[in-house]
Amino acid sequence: MPFDPAVIRASFAVVERRADQLTKYFYAHLFTNNPGVEALFPARLAEQRDRLFAALTQLVLRLEDPGKLTGYLAALGRDHRKFRAAPEHYPAVGASLIAALKHFSGHSWTPEIEKAWTEVYTVVSQAMIDAAAAVPADTPRWWDAEVLEHRRAGPDLAVLTLRPDRPYGFTPGQYLTVCSDRQPQVWRPYSPARAPRPDHTLELHVRRVPDGLLSTALVDDVRPGETLRLGPPLGDAVLAPGSDRPLLMVAGGTGWAPVRALLEQLAQDGGRPTTVFVAARSDADQYDLDTVHTLIREHAWLHVVLSAPEAGASRAEAARLLRDGLAGYGDCSGHDVHVSGPPDLVPAVVAQLLDQDAEPDLVRHDPVTATFNRSRPLTPAEWFLEERDVPWINRTELG
Numbered sequence: 546m547p548f549d550p551a552v553i554r555a556s557f558a559v560v561e562r563r564a565d566q567l568t569k570y571f572y573a574h575l576f577t578n579n580p581g582v583e584a585l586f587p588a589r590l591a592e593q594r595d596r597l598f599a600a601l602t603q604l605v606l607r608l609e610d611p612g613k614l615t616g617y618l619a620a621l622g623r624d625h626r627k628f629r630a631a632p633e634h635y636p637a638v639g640a641s642l643i644a645a646l647k648h649f650s651g652h653s654w655t656p657e658i659e660k661a662w663t664e665v666y667t668v669v670s671q672a673m674i675d676a677a678a679a680v681p682a683d684t685p686r687w688w689d690a691e692v693l694e695h696r697r698a699g700p701d702l703a704v705l706t707l708r709p710d711r712p713y714g715f716t717p718g719q720y721l722t723v724c725s726d727r728q729p730q731v732w733r734p735y736s737p738a739r740a741p742r743p744d745h746t747l748e749l750h751v752r753r754v755p756d757g758l759l760s761t762a763l764v765d766d767v768r769p770g771e772t773l774r775l776g777p778p779l780g781d782a783v784l785a786p787g788s789d790r791p792l793l794m795v796a797g798g799t800g801w802a803p804v805r806a807l808l809e810q811l812a813q814d815g816g817r818p819t820t821v822f823v824a825a826r827s828d829a830d831q832y833d834l835d836t837v838h839t840l841i842r843e844h845a846w847l848h849v850v851l852s853a854p855e856a857g858a859s860r861a862e863a864a865r866l867l868r869d870g871l872a873g874y875g876d877c878s879g880h881d882v883h884v885s886g887p888p889d890l891v892p893a894v895v896a897q898l899l900d901q902d903a904e905p906d907l908v909r910h911d912p913v914t915a916t917f918n919r920s921r922p923l924t925p926a927e928w929f930l931e932e933r934d935v936p937w938i939n940r941t942e943l944g
């Protein structure tokens with residue numbers, strides 16, 4: 546590694562608390578100095594400025610683990626084809642990033658720090674450019690997909706069936722990013738809820754988040770016949786190849802989608818002992834129960850626990866029930882573990898399962914995006930305590 550990660554880390558710590566102003570400055574610098582680049586970005590950047598900083602944080606956290614960084618950057622570079630990012634854009638982004646870091650570092654900025662950031666950016670951007678260039682020419686930047694069906698599965702939840710314009714290859718457990726003309730350039734990740742099907746259709750489960758740009762469009766506005774764009778498949782929370790270990794899966798909310806896809810693949814592979822905890826915040830949030838019942842009827846190897854508190858209980862109770870349910874499961878050693886759900890739930894569940902002797906190398910989940918939006922709940926208890934005043938369903942054990 547040509548640069549010293551410690552120098553980068555120390556310099557990053559100086560600006561971290563000013564993420565909001567730094568990203569604003571970065572975009573202003575980029576767009577002012579590079580006419581035309583603004584059109585590649587979403588219009589309402591002011592409302593989602595933390596995304597860039599979250600990305601930077603991810604990079605800084607991985608600097609000392611070049612192995613993981615390489616895979617991450619290759620996927621990121623390939624994925625940036627969908628933004629129409631071209632090699633000539635990279636130096637411009639780098640110049641604006643360094644200008645912003647310098648501006649907010651004040652007197653602590655030194656030639657040594659500037660050199661370290663320049664070296665990091667050169668390595669990182671070259672890895673992305675090379676990975677994008679290595680994508681076979683016949684691979685599209687994105688797939689156009691027709692919305693075949695749009696079904697409401699709850700007050701803030703929609704199930705979308707999509708037909709891509711050409712076969713879309715992915716592995717159950719992966720996710721993809723989606724963009725709609727209703728929110729130009731706004732790409733968000735969603736997880737296919739079915740294993741690949743012969744007719745190439747995909748199913749997505751989308752929950753509307755308050756003030757969410759894309760989820761609101763997908764749940765409330767999108768209609769059959771419309772076209773969505775799909776980015777290439779991402780993520781490695783897939784079944785461990787060749788494993789015959791028992792499985793423990795925890796799905797919170799629409800985290801059920803990738804778990805359902807994984808269960809379909811397991812069924813195709815012949816099945817093995819699998820316990821799935823499906824956690825919901827309320828009865829309105831509990832969905833796709835017909836599928837759950839069908840799966841447990843058809844597969845003797847599958848045991849499902851639906852976790853939600855007694856009617857009238859506080860929402861903190863929901864967090865406690867899931868925690869207690871998992872604690873009751875006991876020893877997780879020797880298990881393949883899959884966790885999916887809201888960004889605040891996943892780290893808490895993973896921490897608990899590690900305490901229950903789950904093996905870190907066998908625990909899989911999607912990347913949890915860091916956020917600097919302090920209005921967002923920080924702990925599972927707070928997650929469950931979010932607004933909403935609907936009765937809870939009882940905790941139910943199935944299978």
Ligand SMILES: Cc1cc2nc3c(=O)[nH]c(=O)nc-3n(C[C@H](O)[C@H](O)[C@H](O)COP(=O)(O)OP(=O)(O)OC[C@H]3O[C@@H](n4cnc5c(N)ncnc54)[C@H](O)[C@@H]3O)c2cc1C
Nearest residue numbers: 733734735736750751752754756757758759760761799911
């Ligand atoms: C790997 C991965 C897979 C995902 N799979 C699914 C899926 O299958 N189904 C699904 O419905 N969602 C899924 N998500 C979440 C999804 O990508 C979007 O974050 C979500 O739909 C909100 O996007 P938005 O544009 O509507 O909200 P934004 O406009 O980005 O955000 C609006 C507000 O909501 C907050 N917010 C953003 N995301 C969340 C969230 N997930 N929970 C709570 N608050 C949030 C923001 O901080 C902001 O305050 C997944 C996320 C990841 C990282």
Ligand code: HEM
Nearest residue numbers: 582585586587596600628630631634635638669670731732
């Ligand atoms: C080393 C350089 C770069 C890195 C590390 C980087 C990293 C990232 C990351 C991690 C995201 C968030 C992805 C997501 O949330 O799905 C992102 C979004 C984006 N990037 Fe880059 N990027 C780089 C260079 C570029 C360049 C050169 C362009 C083209 C001008 C570009 C255009 C975009 C766009 C348009 C978005 C979407 C913005 C948004 O949704 O907020 N990036 N980038």
